[in-house]
Amino acid sequence: MPVFRTFGKDGNHPEIDWEAVYDEYLPRVYTYFRYLASSPVVAEDLTATVFEKAWRGRARYRPDRGALSTWLFALAKNVAREHFRRGNREVPLEWAGGLADPAPVEEAVAEQEDRARLVALLEQLPRREREKGKLAV
Numbered sequence: 001m002p003v004f005r006t007f008g009k010d011g012n013h014p015e016i017d018w019e020a021v022y023d024e025y026l027p028r029v030y031t032y033f034r035y036l037a038s039s040p041v042v043a044e045d046l047t048a049t050v051f052e053k054a055w056r057g058r059a060r061y062r063p064d065r066g067a068l069s070t071w072l073f074a075l076a077k078n079v080a081r082e083h084f085r086r087g088n089r090e091v092p093l094e095w096a097g098g099l100a101d102p103a104p105v106e107e108a109v110a111e112q113e114d115r116a117r118l119v120a121l122l123e124q125l126p127r128r129e130r131e132k133g134k135l136a137v
């Protein structure tokens with residue numbers, strides 16, 4: 001599928017068909033990142049970043065200076081360099097699913113208050129009774 005359309009009376013004014021660019025180059029750019037990244041989710045994010053940068057910078061692309069694929073993969077190389085320079089400090093949100101405490105905050109606070117109250121009550125008991133209470137807790 002051609003990624004350039006021509007317009008104008010003489011047909012010499014090329015215009016990029018961005019839908020065709022996306023259809024043609026998305027699998028290639030994704031494969032590039034899938035090779036570099038450890039996760040398909042990261043590869044998807046990096047691929048999306050490349051196409052976002054390409055769209056935002058579309059006015060800077062000069063067909064007379066190189067192929068569109070060269071420009072896209074230069075963007076991809078820069079996105080990869082930037083990602084790995086950050087040291088992979090970002091991880092997909094899905095990975096954090098097991099890290100969050102499932103108990104609501106209110107329950108955790110109430111449990112802490114109950115423990116503090118219990119410790120205070122145990123301190124009021126005679127030493128022998130206090131030791132028995134601590135063993136039970």
